[in-house]
Amino acid sequence: MDGQGQWRAWRARLRSARGLIAAALVVGAIMGSSTVIGRQSESTHDPYTAEAARGQRHRGATEPRPSATAARPSPTPTRLNTPDRPSPSTAPDGGPGPALGQVPQAPKIPDAFPERIIAGPGQPPLAPEIGGPFESRMTTGTQQVALTFDDGPDPTFTPQVLALLRQYHVKATFCVVGELVALYPDLTRAIAADGHTLCNHTWSHDIGFASQPPATMRAELERTSAEIHNAAPGAKISYFRQPGGEWSAGVVAVAKDLGMSSLHWAVDPQDWTQPGAATITSRVEGETDRGSIVLLHDGGGDRAGTVEALKSILPDLTQRFTLVALPPGDDPPRQTPAARTMSPREPSQR
Helix, strand or coil, rough: CCHHHHHHHHHHHHHHHHHHHHHHHHHHHHHHHHHHHHHHHHCCCCCHHHHHHCCCCCCCCHHHHHCCCHHHHCCCCCCCCCCCCCHHCCCCCCCCCCCCCCCCCCCCCCCCCCCEEEEEECCCCCCCCCCCHHHEEEEECCCCCCEEEEEEECCCCHHHHHHHHCCCCCEEEECCCCHHHHHCCCHHHHHHHCCCEEEEECCCCCCCCCCCCCCHHHHHHHHHHHHHHHCCCCCCCCEEEHHHHCCHHHHHHHHHHHCCCCECCCCCCCHHHHHHHHHHHHHHHCCCCCCCCEEEECCCCCCCCHHHHHHHHHHHHHHCCCCHHHHEEEECCCCCCHHHHCCCCCCCCC
16 A cells, blocks of 8 residues: 555544544433433432322321421521521530421320310300311311201201210210290200200301391390200300301300300211212211311201211211210309409408
8 A cells, every 4th residue: 555545544544533532422421411310300309299289188187297398308407596496505404406497296186175174255165266267166176076966956856866876875066046945945955964065056047147236146146045044954055056157257256255166067968958868978977087076957857868877977987986065164163252352462361
């Protein structure tokens, strides 16, 4: 091969080597990018995305859904000494400070009502509930479940409901209508005698009751409570339920002034529409959770479906929950005459 041929062969090999080097550089760049992208994907993946999509648990659940913040505290927190994150320096001597990023857990829901609750004018037995209509109660505030029966007493269905409750050893709360109490005082007395709680459901079940002037509402609630006391002298009336659940701030305030907690509900099977026993049963058993207040009816129409549904509801719920009557509470302690007349600055003479 002459010198010119050798030169051409050398230039060809040089071009081939350059191509191989360039190809290797391109492959290396692509692999490096894939590694970076993979690491970025790992760092941004949130293992709680599916849980977040499912949403919060049903009311009454006591275990909070884990949050990404609690599971993976920030490596460089910027808020250390704020009120919700005390400074580690505030820990007792020798004790560890709070963990960075620690989220306080929700308070545990008590298992049952306290043994004694004081209730009276301006002091209802249950506190207002944030989230209820105008802060009316939707839950018991405990792990216990409360069945409530509205629009009675009814001479046909109330006795059947009472018999079933006795059979399963269940106490409940009956929201009674004043004019029906006047017609059937014996039934009202029977409800109280069985240990159930009585609730004021207005005199005539007026859906628009909550829009009336405060003085009018107060007079009707007092009239209804007085009629209940005529039928059941020992009963304490510490709950009020607005007909139809059409609440207002005014009616809640009047009820509180009279010493009554405003009682809404968490479970409504709409048994008043007479959907049939199977539907009522399915709705109550499927929707009731710890702390639920369940709305049912023993009056106001044909309640045969509700009575039939109770034959399944009561054995099911008593297996899963503790069913209770809402506590009416005890009267505030009475001051003795000496305690009322004694000056707070003058000690008693002995």
